Amino acid sequence: MDTSSVQLITVITLAAALAGCTWALLARPLKLYQRASARFALTNLCLVLAILVSQLRTEQTGTFAWVLADSAFLLTVLAYQLAITQLFRRKFRTRLVVSVIGTVLGATVLAAVVPMSKWGLSALIYLLTGACLLSTAITKYRALYHEFTPLVARLFTAPDILLTGLIFVKVMCLLFAPEVVAGYLFTQDYNNTAFLWAFLSVLLLLNITAMATTITRLIMRMKFLAHRDQLTGLLNRRAMSDELDGLWQEHENQQREFCVLMVDVDHFKKINDTHGHHVGDLAIIHLANSLRKHLRKSDICSRFGGEEFLVALPETSLAAAQQVAAKLVINFSQNSWSHTDTSITVSVGIASSTQASSLEMLLIQADRALYSAKSAGRNRAIAYQQDAVYSLTSSSST
Numbered sequence: 001m002d003t004s005s006v007q008l009i010t011v012i013t014l015a016a017a018l019a020g021c022t023w024a025l026l027a028r029p030l031k032l033y034q035r036a037s038a039r040f041a042l043t044n045l046c047l048v049l050a051i052l053v054s055q056l057r058t059e060q061t062g063t064f065a066w067v068l069a070d071s072a073f074l075l076t077v078l079a080y081q082l083a084i085t086q087l088f089r090r091k092f093r094t095r096l097v098v099s100v101i102g103t104v105l106g107a108t109v110l111a112a113v114v115p116m117s118k119w120g121l122s123a124l125i126y127l128l129t130g131a132c133l134l135s136t137a138i139t140k141y142r143a144l145y146h147e148f149t150p151l152v153a154r155l156f157t158a159p160d161i162l163l164t165g166l167i168f169v170k171v172m173c174l175l176f177a178p179e180v181v182a183g184y185l186f187t188q189d190y191n192n193t194a195f196l197w198a199f200l201s202v203l204l205l206l207n208i209t210a211m212a213t214t215i216t217r218l219i220m221r222m223k224f225l226a227h228r229d230q231l232t233g234l235l236n237r238r239a240m241s242d243e244l245d246g247l248w249q250e251h252e253n254q255q256r257e258f259c260v261l262m263v264d265v266d267h268f269k270k271i272n273d274t275h276g277h278h279v280g281d282l283a284i285i286h287l288a289n290s291l292r293k294h295l296r297k298s299d300i301c302s303r304f305g306g307e308e309f310l311v312a313l314p315e316t317s318l319a320a321a322q323q324v325a326a327k328l329v330i331n332f333s334q335n336s337w338s339h340t341d342t343s344i345t346v347s348v349g350i351a352s353s354t355q356a357s358s359l360e361m362l363l364i365q366a367d368r369a370l371y372s373a374k375s376a377g378r379n380r381a382i383a384y385q386q387d388a389v390y391s392l393t394s395s396s397s398t
């Protein structure tokens, strides 16, 4: 092997060792996606071992030692698959892995009994390695596509596909022109520096994209926790205020009318006192789910306070908002809830952006309308009207 190949192999080993240490650091002291990070560290460690074992191999090496070096690369890809499935909380394909390992063991035992070309054996192991990497790339692509954008999915999966391509090229060479390859990946006979450069680049890209994905997921999680209500998953008060700011800007600049509904559970204290706080929590979750179900996708729903929800209806007139609110009230009062065997009723205050001079005033108006709905006997929706409020839906007071 020439000096430049030796130097490149040393650089690849050092890069993998460094990446392994970084992942170990994330897994242990930093506790960032602990399990996935530990598996990424293991992947890099397996790669270092695979390179070192391959270094000891020559054409005279016996079948078992020969297979060991190739299998180390296969194990590296399996560790990578484990890390990716753990990172994205996907199911690890145990059956596939067992059948891959079984095939390698079977072929090795067969090679010990029946004279078989070492090149053919290597081609088989590399083919399985490529197939496992391809399956990992598909899992990663689907997860990224689901969580981020198609562009991110394509960009972050490109290194995996590149490496799979390199492996399949290697398989073709081993099968159809072993004399052209004139040696083997990382063996002492091998001196293809172009392949080693490609391998080094892909190794770095794989670690960088995995790291970027891990950090982006963490940021997304933090954003989710900062903007969402823990119990219901709806927007929390802070996030809703941002949404309302945006709607109000549009209303001022483009005269786009929107309405808000302030929804409050009637006699919620009674549910807590009679059935316990836990059932009270379940009632809040039930209400959040019902709101989600009965509102349009474009409507913005939030948990504004304890048992109070604020809904924004973009591009909606007061008359339309009244209909939505009436539907909600009727739906809640007519459907009994399994945990209490009675219905949970709500009161709703409605206000339109066309009647308010500021966002604060809009919320005050919705709150006043809600207060009127409560005073008028609950289980109803009332819209705020300049100097008076009028009842929309009323049924027997609860």
Ligand SMILES: Nc1nc2c(ncn2[C@@H]2O[C@H](COP(=O)(O)OP(=O)(O)OP(=O)(O)O)[C@@H](O)[C@H]2O)c(=O)[nH]1
Binding pocket: 231, 264, 265, 266, 267, 268, 269, 270, 272, 276, 277, 278, 279, 280, 281, 284, 305, 306, 307, 374, 378
């Ligand atoms: N279980 C549970 N209870 C909550 C939560 N947040 C607020 N509460 C309770 O909700 C109750 C609200 O009581 P009130 O403000 O008197 O309102 P209400 O009993 O619904 O009466 P009206 O609104 O006048 O119909 C309080 O007892 C709070 O402790 C929560 O997250 N979970």
